[in-house]
Amino acid sequence: MTPNSFISPQPAYVPGEPVERHVADEELVWTEDEQQQIAAFRAQYPTHDGAVMKGLWLAQDKFGWLPPEVIQFVAETLEIPYAKVYGVATFYTQYFKEQKGQFVLDVCTCFSCQVCGGYDILHYLEDQLGITKGETTDGGLFTIQEAECLGACGSAPMLQVTNGPYVHNLTTEKVDALLADLRAGNMPGFQSVTLPQDEDELGGNRRSDTDAVTTYQTPPVSETLH
Amino acid sequence: MPQVFIDGQPYEFEEGGKLLQFCLDQGIEIPHFCYHPALSVPANCRQCQVKAGLPARDRATGELVTDENGLPVINYFPKPQTSCSLDLVDGMVVHTQYDSEEVAAIQADNLEMMLINHPLDCPICDQAGQCPLQNQAYKYGPEGSRFEFEKVHKPKRVQLGPNVVLDAERCINCTRCTRFTAEVTESHQLSIVNRGDKNYPMTAPGQILDDPYSMNVCDLCPVGALTEDYFRFKARVWEMSKTPSVSDFGAKGINVDYWVRDNQILRITPRANLDVNEYWMPDAARLVYERYNENRLQGARVNGAAVAWETAYDEAARVLKDADGSVLFLGSAWATVEDNYLLTKLADTVGGEVLGYIPYHEEGRGDGWLISDDRAPNAQGCERLGIRALDASLLQSKLAGASVLYVLDDDPVAAGVLSGADLEGVTVILHASHATNETLPHAAVAFPAAMCVETIGTYVNEAGRAQRLRPAKMIRSMNRSLMMAMGTGQSRIDRGGTPFDRWHDVTNKVDCLPGWTVIPELADRLGRPMHYKGPERVMDELAETNPAFTGATYPAMDLLGVALEDIGEPA
Numbered sequence: 001m002t003p004n005s006f007i008s009p010q011p012a013y014v015p016g017e018p019v020e021r022h023v024a025d026e027e028l029v030w031t032e033d034e035q036q037q038i039a040a041f042r043a044q045y046p047t048h049d050g051a052v053m054k055g056l057w058l059a060q061d062k063f064g065w066l067p068p069e070v071i072q073f074v075a076e077t078l079e080i081p082y083a084k085v086y087g088v089a090t091f092y093t094q095y096f097k098e099q100k101g102q103f104v105l106d107v108c109t110c111f112s113c114q115v116c117g118g119y120d121i122l123h124y125l126e127d128q129l130g131i132t133k134g135e136t137t138d139g140g141l142f143t144i145q146e147a148e149c150l151g152a153c154g155s156a157p158m159l160q161v162t163n164g165p166y167v168h169n170l171t172t173e174k175v176d177a178l179l180a181d182l183r184a185g186n187m188p189g190f191q192s193v194t195l196p197q198d199e200d201e202l203g204g205n206r207r208s209d210t211d212a213v214t215t216y217q218t219p220p221v222s223e224t225l226h
Numbered sequence: 227m228p229q230v231f232i233d234g235q236p237y238e239f240e241e242g243g244k245l246l247q248f249c250l251d252q253g254i255e256i257p258h259f260c261y262h263p264a265l266s267v268p269a270n271c272r273q274c275q276v277k278a279g280l281p282a283r284d285r286a287t288g289e290l291v292t293d294e295n296g297l298p299v300i301n302y303f304p305k306p307q308t309s310c311s312l313d314l315v316d317g318m319v320v321h322t323q324y325d326s327e328e329v330a331a332i333q334a335d336n337l338e339m340m341l342i343n344h345p346l347d348c349p350i351c352d353q354a355g356q357c358p359l360q361n362q363a364y365k366y367g368p369e370g371s372r373f374e375f376e377k378v379h380k381p382k383r384v385q386l387g388p389n390v391v392l393d394a395e396r397c398i399n400c401t402r403c404t405r406f407t408a409e410v411t412e413s414h415q416l417s418i419v420n421r422g423d424k425n426y427p428m429t430a431p432g433q434i435l436d437d438p439y440s441m442n443v444c445d446l447c448p449v450g451a452l453t454e455d456y457f458r459f460k461a462r463v464w465e466m467s468k469t470p471s472v473s474d475f476g477a478k479g480i481n482v483d484y485w486v487r488d489n490q491i492l493r494i495t496p497r498a499n500l501d502v503n504e505y506w507m508p509d510a511a512r513l514v515y516e517r518y519n520e521n522r523l524q525g526a527r528v529n530g531a532a533v534a535w536e537t538a539y540d541e542a543a544r545v546l547k548d549a550d551g552s553v554l555f556l557g558s559a560w561a562t563v564e565d566n567y568l569l570t571k572l573a574d575t576v577g578g579e580v581l582g583y584i585p586y587h588e589e590g591r592g593d594g595w596l597i598s599d600d601r602a603p604n605a606q607g608c609e610r611l612g613i614r615a616l617d618a619s620l621l622q623s624k625l626a627g628a629s630v631l632y633v634l635d636d637d638p639v640a641a642g643v644l645s646g647a648d649l650e651g652v653t654v655i656l657h658a659s660h661a662t663n664e665t666l667p668h669a670a671v672a673f674p675a676a677m678c679v680e681t682i683g684t685y686v687n688e689a690g691r692a693q694r695l696r697p698a699k700m701i702r703s704m705n706r707s708l709m710m711a712m713g714t715g716q717s718r719i720d721r722g723g724t725p726f727d728r729w730h731d732v733t734n735k736v737d738c739l740p741g742w743t744v745i746p747e748l749a750d751r752l753g754r755p756m757h758y759k760g761p762e763r764v765m766d767e768l769a770e771t772n773p774a775f776t777g778a779t780y781p782a783m784d785l786l787g788v789a790l791e792d793i794g795e796p797a
């Protein structure tokens with residue numbers, strides 16, 4: 001874009017304009033099990049507002065992403081204003097407001113990852129998949145996104161797969177292996193990354209990729225819901 | 227009483243308040259954006275920061291710790307505090323930007339940061355001239371910006387709903403607008419979307435901001451991000467005069483400011499009166515502004531022909547004097563207390579009867595808040611003068627034997643209380659504000675009436691609060707009372723006017739007159755002059771003599787009105 005051809009961006013949904021539907025009304029129902037989960041979320045907080053994030057998360061798990069009708073469905077379920085839930089959903093990048101590929105690869109290019117080659121990894125991925133960041137491959141298998149710090153700077157560069165497992169200490173070979181695994185339908189497992197205090201346990205090797213320690217494991221967030 | 231020390235000065239305070247509001251009440255200005263007295267306190271703009279602390283006390287004894295000079299040692303908070311959210315505590319010591327360079331620097335830095343992504347398009351922004359961001363950046367901000375990169379771009383010209391337009395680039399994310407819809411109207415139509423420097427208020431997908439009170443967000447918005455659709459690019463703020471008065475939209479008596487340029491009402495905004503409308507007004511009450519400018523009846527008429535006012539007075543007086551049947555009068559819930567009162571006196575003069583006022587009560591129109599069931603502003607004022615809601619069948623039966631019907635500021639045909647046919651054989655004298663008045667074709671004498679924005683007077687709202695009208699725009703023949711009320715001397719126009727001066731402009735003046743000018747003219751000609759020097763004296767007399775108006779003098783009513791004694795239900 002040349003500097004003078006500026007056109008102001010539009011909001012994602014222009015007020016009052018019809019919104020394209022992606023999920024049919026009859027699909028907008030919770031199963032018995034989901035209803036119980038929602039009841040449990042609500043019980044955790046003094047007001048219904050508190051359950052909004054978990055509610056959205058559950059909905060994203062169920063529908064794959066959060067089109068407006070799903071956001072509205074969550075709002076109605078939790079009896080909180082639609083606009084408010086929409087505001088929360090747009091605040092977090094981990095809530096998908098657009099349809100994504102089956103595997104979303106969030107490549108960190110924030111400071112630590114950047115100096116350790118985060119952009120190289122990002123561009124390598126882009127070359128391999130023939131798309132650029134923000135895009136989804138034709139078959140709908142992969143989406144590449146650029147992410148800010150995901151809190152794993154110690155094992156930079158890294159990426160996250162669909163809000164789930166992290167893949168640490170990336171190299172092009174590891175990217176190739178990851179893509180092959182994912183194409184075969186295998187999600188990477190959770191991998192423990194050690195902290196300085198584990199060094200003794202690991203014989204001084206804290207850049208190890210071994211899944212040696214279990215002490216500090218936390219399961220991926222998506223799994224904590226089930 | 228507990229005390230707080232602000233910039234070295236002691237102030238006594240009542241327990242339970244916050245520091246910022248207390249300072250504002252004391253006349254100590256501290257810059258702020260997100261704080262609004264009617265909304266919750268999120269402390270998100272960070273503009274109101276001050277340095278604050280408490281005197282140190284010995285933990286063991288509870289005694290104040292003093293330094294070598296015997297002065298108390300103050301334990302300051304390690305970081306500046308947002309005064310809007312800081313509870314006042316006895317003994318608290320506060321340093322504002324007036325006293326502390328550190329605080330002044332913090333506030334300047336905050337403003338510099340706020341302006342990083344602000345478009346600085348003040349020259350084309352409707353808010354310029356009344357913009358807290360502009361004013362406070364000018365007073366407390368840095369001289370320039372160190373930000374040399376392309377600013378973040380956000381949606382502009384977004385029609386959020388029928389009445390409100392958003393320019394997201396100007397937004398500083400104070401959340402006043404979203405808090406208004408969440409806390410005041412509870413329509414929850416707005417929410418801040420997205421994150422960081424890309425966020426702005428927006429409706430949920432597919433929905434619009436159609437809250438009946440939506441335009442209050444434009445008043446709340448401390449920048450030009452939310453503007454009233456009807457007023458965008460109409461006039462610069464400094465080209466308009468702003469007159470505190472009362473809305474004639476319904477019986478609520480909403481306190482407003484009328485914004486005038488070239489003798490046209492361009493905008494109406496709420497004026498704070500915590501006993502009436504707090505800080506708010508409904509959109510519908512703003513959108514009536516064109517009524518005051520358009521289709522106005524101009525110049526006196528006799529039998530439809532334009533005549534000099536004097537001629538019309540003579541004719542009306544003749545009609546009243548020569549009446550061989552009964553003379554009927556209709557008061558008006560649109561006219562002021564003063565005009566209605568003078569009407570009753572005129573009726574006495576000619577031995578006529580005031581039948582009542584036409585009621586505009588519409589069951590279900592109201593919303594239980596600022597929109598009332600009663601469409602007219604002054605039914606209560608009429609009731610207090612003993613003028614009752616008109617019974618249409620009574621009017622029609624009385625019309626049979628009547629020779630004159632005198633109507634103050636109203637339109638009985640359009641109101642449906644009588645038809646043109648009912649007026650056969652009756653001479654009608656009419657005060658009418660609009661050329662579209664449906665009774666006008668039947669009027670023998672028509673006096674164009676000054677509307678609430680052009681007159682001086684009093685409305686009594688449905689809760690019995692007497693409130694003053696002030697003239698906001700000039701009429702063709704300004705008399706001394708109007709001149710004085712508008713704060714200008716007789717000869718100001720030719721001497722001191724500039725093109726931006728409201729007194730300079732002679733266009734768009736409506737050739738009309740208030741009832742308190744016309745009715746005494748008639749009384750003069752009927753040999754019973756009314757010796758009032760203007761409407762203020764009329765009200766003085768009422769306040770003195772009529773218990774339903776006790777205390778309602780102009781000085782007492784001033785800007786916020788006077789709550790009148792309850793007179794009970796009309797008999």
Ligand code: SF4
Nearest residue numbers: 397398400401403447
């Ligand atoms: S639009 Fe105005 S009122 Fe709303 S958050 Fe932005 S600056 Fe505040």
Ligand code: FES
Nearest residue numbers: 108113149150152
């Ligand atoms: S910078 Fe990449 S995880 Fe922190």
Ligand code: FES
Nearest residue numbers: 258269271272310
């Ligand atoms: S006014 Fe205090 S933080 Fe905004």
